[in-house]
Amino acid sequence: MQIRQPVAVKFILTETAKQQIIAEQRRQIDQIQNELDQLEQQGKIAIEQAMAQGGEIAQQVRQQLENERRVREQRREELFRQMQQIQQLELGTEIQNMTVETVVDVKPGDDWTKVLLGAEIIVKDGIVVELRQNGQRIEG
Numbered sequence: 001m002q003i004r005q006p007v008a009v010k011f012i013l014t015e016t017a018k019q020q021i022i023a024e025q026r027r028q029i030d031q032i033q034n035e036l037d038q039l040e041q042q043g044k045i046a047i048e049q050a051m052a053q054g055g056e057i058a059q060q061v062r063q064q065l066e067n068e069r070r071v072r073e074q075r076r077e078e079l080f081r082q083m084q085q086i087q088q089l090e091l092g093t094e095i096q097n098m099t100v101e102t103v104v105d106v107k108p109g110d111d112w113t114k115v116l117l118g119a120e121i122i123v124k125d126g127i128v129v130e131l132r133q134n135g136q137r138i139e140g
């Protein structure tokens with residue numbers, strides 16, 4: 001019988017990978033800051049227009065803007081925390097990047113606990129350097 005099984009894709013943290021991750025996080029933080037600035041400008045106009053329609057509508061607009069601002073600020077803070085964590089990690093650390101699926105043959109007599117251990121693909125600077133099944137290196 002064949003079953004689908006998740007495969008963890010991990011990458012080995014190198015200086016190149018570290019700098020790429022930090023650069024991408026900085027880019028995302030800058031983008032969020034631009035969105036916050038734009039939200040602030042558009043918010044002022046929206047509140048002025050809402051005030052002309054009444055205080056209750058203006059309050060709803062203010063609340064919606066505040067919610068939008070809070071979501072972006074939380075995302076920005078999360079990116080800052082992730083960036084700090086990456087900066088503190090030692091080179092050579094394996095980091096879970098994503099999960100893909102594979103098909104595995106299961107037959108009577110298989111050790112289910114080993115089947116559950118699953119497989120891993122280890123990537124270093126964009127190159128697959130190791131495959132693991134059941135926690136053991138697969139010779140390819």
